[in-house]
Amino acid sequence: MTQKQFATAAEQVNEERLLELFLELAKINGPSSKEQLVADYLINALTELGFTLEFDEAHKKFNGEVGNLIAWREGTDSSIPPLFFSTHMDTVLPTKGLKPIIKDGIIYSDGTTILGADDRAALASYLEAIRAVIESGIPHGPIEFVLTVNEQPGLVGAIHMDYSKVKSKDGYIFDSSGDVGQIILKGPYSSRIWLTVEGNAAHIALNAEEGNSAVLIASKGLLNMNLGTIDDETLANIGIIEGGELTSIIPGTVRVAGEVRSFSKEKLEKQLQHMEDVMQEAAEKNGGKLQVIIEKKYSGFDIPEDHILTKTVETAAHNIKVNPYLTETLGGADTNVLNENGLTCITLGNGFQNIHSFRECLSVENLINTGRLTAGLIEQWYYNHKKE
DSSP, rough: HHHHHHHHHHHHHHHHHHHHHHHHHHHHHOOOTTHHHHHHHHHHHHHTTOOOOEEOOOOTTOOOOSOOOOEEEESSSSTTTEEEEEESSOOOOTTTOOOOOETTTEEEEEEOOOOHHHHHHHHHHHHHHHHHHHHHHHOOOOEEEEEESTTTTHHHHHHTOOOGGOOOSSSEEESSSSSEEEEEEEEEEEEEEEEEEEBOOETTTTSGGGOBBBHHHHHHHHHHHHOEEEEEEEEEEEEEEEEOOOTEEEEEEEEEEEEEEOOOOHHHHHHHHHHHHHHHHHHHHOOOEEEEEEEEOOOOOOOOOTSHHHHHHHHHHHHHTTTEEEOOSSOHHHHHHHHHTOOEEEEEEOOOTTTSSOEEEEHHHHHHHHHHHHHHHHHHHHHHHHOO
């Protein structure tokens, strides 16, 4: 095959059609756990593109409207291992009433809603890429979509997914603020820690001498706690402090909650233990008690630079004249959970900016390149396996 043949499917991506598709999808209201309207749209669109669809029942674990969607399309060559593309169907906030504005090649909302580019940009690009592959007539292996629900609150849909329904083993997730060309090979381990400090409640005027402020105990622990950037692999944060009943009552209980992320499981566990130890010491020295709960969020992943997924996306990016670059992130994504459950996948940049805010935006260039790279990956995946 020649370089020109590599780009056949990518060149078939229709820019105007993709932009219209993105705007259409972005306007469909589907905040976390309320994705039924998005699922209904995808049922029609994917069926028309020749996919067979199946939903799991993950939503029953969190009272959602619909489960994760697994869609399968046969390839022209069944000897090629299937390749999956994943992203989430939900947005962090509603997009009802979205009024998109395009200015100087950038897509915004009008400032009254989020744009929903995270991650309707990937959904639209995947659909357009399949159309381009079909229209170009290129040979390709089976293609699978693994589309999750309730991702924004903490990868919840992926955590509860029925992985027996997924046939593919290798894939990509376009879900990062980096421009198209970003290849994230490494993601963090992450856990939450809940520290409940107990003192003794008392009224400040009636029996203050019996009081022992849980707030003061906790504050002494926090003053001795290493937080922020622990080292170049580890971050720690306290994000919640809550307790007390009335301004006239010395608080008997306060709950302090935080999170640790690290590329190293050992460093993660060491930091969690440190946070527990300093709070335990503060409680013991000041007549209090401590209860600790550690909640695992997700595991890390580390994909080798010489993995076929890495080599495929590097070549596919060059083929569409985008510069690929390898990186790592301490941000979490469905990629963490899918890798933990036996799949192998890489997070790719698709360029949305200021996500989770009314200032969210996406360049038309990144949107189009996401569609082109998706089509190029399908083609390059076929070529790489034919060479073997």
